[in-house]
Amino acid sequence: MSGLVTGDAVVLGLHPARLPSRALAVVIDLVVVWTAYLLVSVGLAVATAALDEAAVMAVSIATFLLVLVGGPIVVETLSHGRSLGKMACGLRVVRDDGGPIRFRHALVRGAMSVVEILLSFGVIACIASLVSERGRRVGDVFAGTLVVRERVPVQRGSLAVPPPPFWLVGRFRELDLSGVPDGLWLAIRQYLTRMGQLDAGVSWSMAHRLADDLVARTGAPAPHGVPPAAYLAAVLNERQARDARRAFAAARAQGGTAAPGGGHDAGAARASQARPSEGGSGAGPGATPVAPAPDPAPAAPIAPAEAGTTATPSGATGFAPPA
Template identity: 35%
Template sequence: MASSSTPGPAVTVVQMAADETLTGEAVALDVQPIGFFLRAVGALIDMLVGVVLLIAGALLLGTMVANAALPMSAIGIASITLLVLVMVVLPTAVETLSRGRSLGRLAVGARIVRTDGGAAGFRQAVIRALVGVLELWFTFGAIAAVVGIFTPRAQRLGDLLAGTASERTRTKPLPPAAPGVPPILAEWARIADVSRLPDRLAARVSQFVRTADALDPAARVRVAASLAEAVSPFVSPLPATDPETFVRAVSGARRDREYRALMGENRRAAALTERA
């Protein structure tokens, strides 16, 4: 007796790099993890703040014992309470209330987030603080350093257990947008062929267009003429204009061409997804 089988649902495989942040909807976020060195500096600052608080608390306890405000029998309990407050309670409260930040992380421009990109909460902060007692305080950061070296996002043991990572909060500003095709050559740009322009030469042209206004006038004319001479063999037809306007038009036409090609690829990918 023949048996029929019903094909199962299609399975979508999502590939991601080890240092990418993937949301629950399988969307890769453009989030920059902070490097090992900066993260170590931030942790060191936080630990130094903790040491200062421990010293201040110890001095306060000593003063209370000297003034008979605290009996000697309670010094042990008070010391343990001080350690718990500084090593666990305070880091948990600061991290929860500041949504993943601390004094050290503010200094290096970082914050703690979940590995799916969401904000870390109280549960993650408690786990990180408890594990931090071992890997940061009891071993002077040795365990955290060893684990951080071998993880893609410089995660320490507490991060791995809590499902968190440290991301950058300070990123470099985007460069200004390159100027488009000069209006005088707008008609030429519609028929111009700039596809043969080599990528390295195109990068030089784009760099000149972005920085031309800051150049010395004599140097600006000289560089524009040199680039126009280098670009001419790869452009057809050649417009009748000055070298700088020509170079600017080539840069704008190539950028528009690449943008149109990218949009076309996106439309084709969307069409294939809808058919699937």
Template identity: 45%
Template sequence: MQDGIVIGEGVVLDARPASFITRGMGAMLDFIVVGAVIMTTLIVGGVWFLERAALSEDIAWVVYVVATVVVMVGVPVTIETLSRGRSVGKLACGIRVVRDDGGPVRFRHALVRALVGVIELWLTFGGIAAITSLANAKGKRLGDIAAGTYAVRVRGGRPPSAPVVMPQALASWAHTADMRRLPDGLALAARQLLGRAARLAPESRARLADDLAGRIEPYVAPGPPPGTHPEAFLHAVLAERRERELGAGQRERKRAEEQAELLHRLPFAVADPPR
């Protein structure tokens, strides 16, 4: 069973980590495209500046140290901060760096990643980062662990699923049926089947729908009307679960608003004095 939050319709909300190969390709593209351009610009510009200014050897070392810091830290931090976690390589590979809670990375996250990356990416040619990513369940390198970030896929995911619609013939039955005992796992399996039903062979589609409807029916009382098509039964159950969960959420929000309003009133329901 896949981990995640299962809502009433049986949909799992998750952000899938990018694979090791995808992250490696993105890092390689970043190094080739961004690193080569920046290094060439800094070297050519530094040589031209030193020849024109006739600076001393000490000042020349300072210039190269500053250039190295800019390449290793300044540029990655700037790109990740402005692009919200999408460098050139990550954009090409369809991945993005996000926080552990799924939010966009900020300056401090990019800075920590870049500082740790000096050791695990530049000084070891990516060796430490590769070993750490392979050992981590989310493919994190040391910079991600320190910053609280990881790379997720933003392209190439699952195709959009077919919508769940309440069959009109089963609407009155579904509104009165008790389906509170239906496990989330079965609801998820039904949602996945309906989402890819159009891409299945007719024989496999009918067999899977009939099997899944038979597994769900014991958790629904009373059962569907005789002669109900298995897929129509699944649609009705998932659509009704979705509506009930939406209604429960709205009632809970309304009750919270009423309680918050009572907290702002004076004791014993005395009206607030006029201002």
């Protein structure tokens, strides 16, 4: 992987293309370009049969430059670095900073390819690609470009935090995690997601260092005989479980405070509906007075715990309990 650094100090994980794949892409491009050149040359030879020798030579040179040199330049410019051969091999031409190429980059590459590939039969390009650390030919050096691989095998689940061993789940419920900074949590998460891609010795040393930092922050020693990576995974799982419990508790508390108010409003509405009937009973003369109906008993207040259970569906907070 190439460690390219952008202007924002961001390391790009680009995979430079090596000589075999680049050579195959060039061969495919040359077959297509030479086929087009021969077809155009035959057509122009028939069309210019009545011209003199100088005119025919001028047309031949113009055809050579336009088809064999100008054609690849136009294709790479319009496709942002993907010719037919590069598309077949999963390659792309990009700038040194990882951005798409423009016309000036394609022009320099195409002009240098006349010497590197056409006139020297690819010998100069092969030597330069073998010597370069990132497999660049002379045209790439002058243009400030790089040929990278687009189709890179992806490891499924490589960014998922591995679960801790079952015999460590819930073992750190009494551990004080308030003194652990967010930066250390982020470092632990990044290590756990990528420890399978590291060398065994490097992975072991990083796990030891992170475990020592975590022990220093919590003030409790790690259990004896527990591997550092398993210890980190178990503590991180405990932190996620605590966050989930706090989120569910906050959701239940919010649901519990809203429900009793609703019951009181409902009781007041029933009482207000009952009061107009009292006035209506004595409106006409000679009407028999009727005793006012007693107000209905207010609804019993709902307990906060019951309100949270009925009003707030599970998962409404967007958090999922730990596996």
